[in-house]
Amino acid sequence: MTERLSALLHDEASGLEIPPPSAPTVLARGRSLRRRRRAAGVAAALAVVAVVGSGAVLTTNVLRHDDRAVEPAGPSTGDGAVFAVGTTVFYDGGEHRTTIDDKAIKSMYFTSAGLLVRHGNNNFSDGGGPQRFSLVTPDGTEEPLSVVTEENVPGVDPRQPYLAYTTVERGTVHLLVHDVTTDENVADVTVPGDLTWGGWSGPPVALAGDTAYVGTDKVTYAVDWRTGEVATTTTVPPGYPDVQGGRAVTATRTRVAVVDVATGKTLLDLPRHGSGYLDLSPDGRSAMLFDVDDNSFEVYDVDTGSHVTIDGASYDYGWTPGGDLFTLRKHHVVTCSTSTAECATGSAEVPTEGGGVSPEDVRFAGRSYES
Amino acid sequence: MPHLTGRPPSDARVTDEQFTEFVHASWSSLYRTAYLLLGDHAEAEDLVQSALAKTYASWHRVRDLNAATGYARTTMVNTASSWFRRRSWRNERPSEALPERAHEHDLTDRPLLVDALAQLPPRQRAAIVLRYYEDLSVAQTAAALGCSEGTVKSQTSDALARLRALLGDSVVPQTLGAHHD
Numbered sequence: 001m002t003e004r005l006s007a008l009l010h011d012e013a014s015g016l017e018i019p020p021p022s023a024p025t026v027l028a029r030g031r032s033l034r035r036r037r038r039a040a041g042v043a044a045a046l047a048v049v050a051v052v053g054s055g056a057v058l059t060t061n062v063l064r065h066d067d068r069a070v071e072p073a074g075p076s077t078g079d080g081a082v083f084a085v086g087t088t089v090f091y092d093g094g095e096h097r098t099t100i101d102d103k104a105i106k107s108m109y110f111t112s113a114g115l116l117v118r119h120g121n122n123n124f125s126d127g128g129g130p131q132r133f134s135l136v137t138p139d140g141t142e143e144p145l146s147v148v149t150e151e152n153v154p155g156v157d158p159r160q161p162y163l164a165y166t167t168v169e170r171g172t173v174h175l176l177v178h179d180v181t182t183d184e185n186v187a188d189v190t191v192p193g194d195l196t197w198g199g200w201s202g203p204p205v206a207l208a209g210d211t212a213y214v215g216t217d218k219v220t221y222a223v224d225w226r227t228g229e230v231a232t233t234t235t236v237p238p239g240y241p242d243v244q245g246g247r248a249v250t251a252t253r254t255r256v257a258v259v260d261v262a263t264g265k266t267l268l269d270l271p272r273h274g275s276g277y278l279d280l281s282p283d284g285r286s287a288m289l290f291d292v293d294d295n296s297f298e299v300y301d302v303d304t305g306s307h308v309t310i311d312g313a314s315y316d317y318g319w320t321p322g323g324d325l326f327t328l329r330k331h332h333v334v335t336c337s338t339s340t341a342e343c344a345t346g347s348a349e350v351p352t353e354g355g356g357v358s359p360e361d362v363r364f365a366g367r368s369y370e371s
Numbered sequence: 372m373p374h375l376t377g378r379p380p381s382d383a384r385v386t387d388e389q390f391t392e393f394v395h396a397s398w399s400s401l402y403r404t405a406y407l408l409l410g411d412h413a414e415a416e417d418l419v420q421s422a423l424a425k426t427y428a429s430w431h432r433v434r435d436l437n438a439a440t441g442y443a444r445t446t447m448v449n450t451a452s453s454w455f456r457r458r459s460w461r462n463e464r465p466s467e468a469l470p471e472r473a474h475e476h477d478l479t480d481r482p483l484l485v486d487a488l489a490q491l492p493p494r495q496r497a498a499i500v501l502r503y504y505e506d507l508s509v510a511q512t513a514a515a516l517g518c519s520e521g522t523v524k525s526q527t528s529d530a531l532a533r534l535r536a537l538l539g540d541s542v543v544p545q546t547l548g549a550h551h552d
Contacts, residue, residue, distance in 0.1 A: 002503050004542050005534070008484045009504040013403035019416055021398035023391040026420050030390075030427025101452075101516075143449065144514075 080346075081326035081333045082115060082365035083318060084108060086354030089117060089136055093326075094333045094348035098140040102132060103357045108365035109154070110282050110321055113161035113181045114138060115365060118154070123358045125369045133163065135180045145183050153204030153240070155212055158282045158321070164212045164225070166191070166202030173203060175212055177225045187225040193217075206236070206243035208261055213241035213248075235264045242368075245284020247302060251277055258287055258302050268302045281319045282366045286338045288325070290314045299325065299338045308341035318364025328362060385430050394423055397440050401447055407500045408451050410489050422447035444505075448515040451497065487537040495530035498523055 080093030084105045090097045102119040106128070109116040115136040122128045131152065133145040147163060155164040163178045177187040193203055193216035206213040213236050214221040220241050222233040235248060242249040243261055250257045256278045258268040268287060270278070278287045280302075287300045297314035300307040310317070310325060317325045317336075326335045333346040353359035363369065385393075401422065405415035426433060426443040433442045488496050494516060501512045502523075509527075513520045535543040 005499075006503045006506070008542060009407060009500065012484050013407060013504065016403055016406055018399050018402050019412070021394050022420075023394040026394050026423045027387060027390065027427065029420060029424035101522075141450070 081318065081320050081335060082108065082110075083326075083328070083333075084117075084354065084361075084363040084365075085351060086359035086361060087119070087356035088351075088354030089115065090348075090350065091115065091136070091140075093335065093346045094350050095346075096140060098136055098142055099355060100134055100136075100142055101144075102134075104361065105356070105363050106131060107363060107367070107369045109156040109163075110158040110366055111135075111156055111161050111163075111180060112159055116156060116163060116180055117142075121357075123361050123363070123369075133180075143183075145178070145180060147178050147183075149201070151201040153200060155205035155207035155241075155243075157207040157209060158245070160207070160209070162186070162207060164205045164207045166205055166214060168202050173214070173216075175205065175214055175223055175225060177207075177212065187228075189223055189225055189228050189230065191221050191223060191230055193221065204240050206241040206248075208243050208246045211261070213243055213261070215239050215241040233261075235259055235261050242280070244280035244282055247280060247284035249278045249280060249287070256289070258284075268300055268305060270300070279314075279367075281323045281338075282321065283323050285323050286319075288314055288317065288319075299341075301339070308338065310336050310341055310343075319366045321366075326364075385427070385433075385436070389436065390427055393436055393439055397423070397443060400440075401443060404444070404500065404505060405447060405451070407488070407504055408448075408497055410485060410496075418447060418451055421450050425450070445515065448497070448501065452494070452516050483538065487534055490537060491530050491533060495526045495533070498526045499530045499534070502527055 080091065080095065082089070082091045083094075084090065084100075087100045087102060087105055088097050089100060089105070089108070100117055100119050103121050104119060104123040106118045106120055106123055106125055108118070113135060117134045117136060118131050119134065120129055120131050129150070131149045133147045133149075135143045135145060137143060145163075147165075149165050149167075152165045152167075156162070161179055161181045163180055165176055165178075167174045167176060173191045173193045175187070175189045175191050176185055177189075178184070179186045189212075191203070191214050193214065203214045203216050205215075210224050210226050212223045212225050213233070214223055215236070215238060217238065219232045219238050220236040221230055222236070223230050236243060237248075237250050246261055247258050247267065248261050250259055251272060254272055256270050256272045256276065257266050258278060258280065259266050268278075270289065277290050278300075279290055280287050285302055287302050289298045289300065295313075296309050296311050297317075298307045298309055312327060317327045320326050320335060324335055324338050326333055328334070328350055329345070331350050331352070333348060333350065334343050335346065336343040398419065401419045402415055405418045405422075406412065409415050409418060422443050425446045426439060429442075429446075433439050488499070491499065497516060498512055501507045501515055502509070507515065509520050509523050512527075513523045516523065531543050535545070
């Protein structure tokens, strides 16, 4: 029944005057694009070296990223705030925006390939149906990925272009690692574990380099996803593995701490008041102490233990890709330095609504919204 | 042991001569689709150039020349889809240029089809082109446009209703709708 419409379309197409192609122009644009991608990939990797400052180990990462022709670093490599209002993603401190073609955004993650957005039929982190993913590339293009999860806690390392998550098939837990630049799985590792996981569809995951941390009821597994080697670890507590930049958050009734997951060394140890907890920056260099006090909160340099005090409520702030803090105030982005506590208000105006089924919902990139 | 997905060698390259040959071989087909998607010659040429340039820059994903045309076509549709969102494409074109219904449709009057397509919002237009020119399934169209199959069905249905009003039942029969797959 569509034959006539189809025939008209083909007639129209075949009757077009086709301009001759300019292969040299295409090649020039292609080379330029390839150069930009390489430069951005190396710059992103070098930025990691500068940020973390562990030359010997991270030199290897630079070479690996270059070898794999990682896509250019996206909005996540800029210093500006990244957040979403409804289904609109704002990056570069709100100066630029793009729209996700779905009903709602659930959370956003920094990767070396760009901003990874988790979205779906609603903004629920679990219990809300399929969780879809898209990569927002440096030019603001949304590239939908084939990955669809359900009630999962994914793991992402900002230094890498990977999304790690678990599935359960016939009672067996699989750790899947997905390359967001090629939209292909690069690893599938079987992991032992109990079957409760606090109500998620599979054990929650954190990613740090070649190691994925898979949290089960009684123990956290450290999985080398490149070799398939699975071991248990006591460095990362069982349950929800909270790892950022190779550092993990731990808590007891009276203390909160940050530990190096590779060495187990305690880097920061603080008294815990009430139900307060630490929230690590994406690179693991800084930690925000969430507390009940809505007037101000403290941000710690994990390596030196020094801290600054920021005005406002901790839960109103998110991390910028560069490790500073930001919040939205009177339709503008306010960015605060984690080293000086000085804050600056951006010029970009942020709308109240951004589309979708929850148009006023605000989500900060890098912030966990798991429940 | 993990299953490590195979990937092309990182040093996979295409020579300029090979890629130039590929550009010439694929240009016309890509251009036709691009023009139907955008309805503007200059924009169509820019879109095809962009898609081919991205294909060149991403050759490590393409693997070989046989797969290049499919990769370029997918890249082109994705790029167009991105343009729809980022440029003024999101603004619907004015509808005053055409009557609500063509009384006596002349199948030889090809500009009428282009004008009718121009009355559709960009993503509805893309759905029509991909479904009825590229002959993609609903699922394939959804994947190409980065939206759900339900969205493709509803946009196709709305577009067909609009085209029916503009071109007449003889071109878009009443029985066509969202259920078509």
